[in-house]
Each structure stands twice: as C-alpha cells, then as structure tokens.
Amino acid sequence: MKGSRVKARGLGAEWTEQPAGDRAVKAPATPSRASDLSCLKMFHQIWAALLYLYGILLNSIYQCPEPSQLTTLGMDGKEFPEPHLGQWYFIAGAAPTREELATFDPVDNIVFNMTAGSIPMQLQLRATIRTKNGLCVPRKWTYHLTEGSTDLRTEGRPDMKTELFSSSCPGGIMLKEMGQGYQRFLLYNRSPHPPEKCVEEFQSLTSCMDSKAFLLTPRDQEACELSSN
Numbered sequence: 001m002k003g004s005r006v007k008a009r010g011l012g013a014e015w016t017e018q019p020a021g022d023r024a025v026k027a028p029a030t031p032s033r034a035s036d037l038s039c040l041k042m043f044h045q046i047w048a049a050l051l052y053l054y055g056i057l058l059n060s061i062y063q064c065p066e067p068s069q070l071t072t073l074g075m076d077g078k079e080f081p082e083p084h085l086g087q088w089y090f091i092a093g094a095a096p097t098r099e100e101l102a103t104f105d106p107v108d109n110i111v112f113n114m115t116a117g118s119i120p121m122q123l124q125l126r127a128t129i130r131t132k133n134g135l136c137v138p139r140k141w142t143y144h145l146t147e148g149s150t151d152l153r154t155e156g157r158p159d160m161k162t163e164l165f166s167s168s169c170p171g172g173i174m175l176k177e178m179g180q181g182y183q184r185f186l187l188y189n190r191s192p193h194p195p196e197k198c199v200e201e202f203q204s205l206t207s208c209m210d211s212k213a214f215l216l217t218p219r220d221q222e223a224c225e226l227s228s229n
Contacts, residue, residue, distance in 0.1 A: 064208035067165040067174060070150040080150050081114070081123060084164070084173065087226075088112045089192040090217055091172075092199055094206035095184035098213040105215075108132045109192065111223040121145040123152070128224035136224035169198030185211055192219055 072080045090110040093101050112127045123143040128136055142155035143162070152162040157179065165174040171190035177183070187202045203214050 065205065067205065070164040070166055070173075072148060072150060081116070081145070085114050085116065086190075088114065088173070088188040088190065089219075089223070090186065091189050091194060091219075092187045092202055092217065093184055093215045094203065094211040095182070095213045096211050100182040100184050101213055101215045104217065106131050106133075107217055108221045109217055109219040109223050111192075111226060112188070113226050117142065121147070126226055128226050130221050130224045132218070134221065138227045167198070168201060169194055172198055174202065183211075185209075192223060 070080060070084075088111070090104075090107075090112065093104055095101050108130045110127055110129045112125060115124045115126075116122070117124050121144060123145065125141045125143060127139045127141075129139060130136060143152040144155060145152065150164045152164070154160045154162065160177065160179040163176040163178075165176065167174050167187070167189075169189065172194060173188050175186040175188065177186060185202075185206045187199070189198065199216060206212075207214070
C-alpha cells in the first residue's frame, strides 16, 4: 500500500503515513545482564589486586625506623648501667590503647633517681610523683639486670620486663615496658623540659609502631623533692 498524506487544517503541518511494512519497530540491541555482572566482578578483582600491590610497595618504602636498644657498653666506654644512673624526668608515654596509659592520667610530673643496688646486678629506682592536685607521692622499685643485656626485671613483678633504647634527643632515653595485658613506651630526659622536637620524634616513632595512644605530662608544677629513704 502506498503511503498517504494527510494535512492538518489550520496548522500547516503535514503527516505522512508510512506503509505497514515500513512501520515495524526494531527493538534496540541490549547487552546481556550476565555479561555486565561478569565485567563488573572482573573490574573489582583487578582493583583489589592493584590496591594490594600498592600496599606492599608502600610498606617496603615507608618502614618504621627501628629504635636502637642500649648496649652493655656505652659510646663513652662506660659499662651499663653507669652512664644512666642519676636523675631523670618522665616526659611522655605511648601505647596501643589509652587504657595502658591510664595510670599516668593523674600525674603532673615525675622525677626519678637511679642508683646501683647493694648487691651486684641490682638497681634501685626512687621516684616522687607530683599529682595534678598538688600531692607528692613517693615510690620505689628494685630492678635486676640481665646478664649480658640491658633488659631489666622488676622485683616482685615476674611478668614485667623493661627494655631500654637510646633516643636521638640529647639527654633522652626510651623505655619499653611489657607486662600482663599491657605494653607501653616511656620517654625520659635529664631535663624536665626537653625540646619539643624530642617529643614529636618520640610520638612519630611510637605511632609508626602501632602505639597511637599518646600522653604528654603537663609538668606545670614544681617537681617534688626526692626522698632519701
């Protein structure tokens, strides 16, 4: 059948009717849904593999610096613990969780004094804690040295071990305390107010070693006098 032409009155528009054979509508071709899901799954697998390789590359480039453990013979030729005897101030602490530092929350400052014990391989540590409410609290501990090592064992605390590490900060030292259910790093210095850079380096190092909880002692008050007993 030939197409017919109809003219709409008053509109000037013209519509041409196509033959029935020419009016057949062809459905657009659509990709298979199963094919779409397969491609999406492959994309996710490739992306996950790339992220994994990227993580390995970052770990190989940005490894945490290893702190240097103290040796039994210091740089000045003096045998441990002689170079580390005397007065120290507690500056900051770091641990995997905040709970492992909770014991220091009431503290404003702590001053320590380390002396040789009355018998070989023994150290006496005395401290006076200045709390935030102004009280002075004396404390004392006895440490036992480990033969051929700088590791310390606390008398009466068989579960507790203390490792000593050098610090890049002048007059500084870092301790790692490990006990039942806790682990923490502690920063000490010969000065009650070491340079801020020392604290920043300590926090950066310990954070890299998964000890992101951090505590800085205020040290706003005057340190208490050390007891001689």
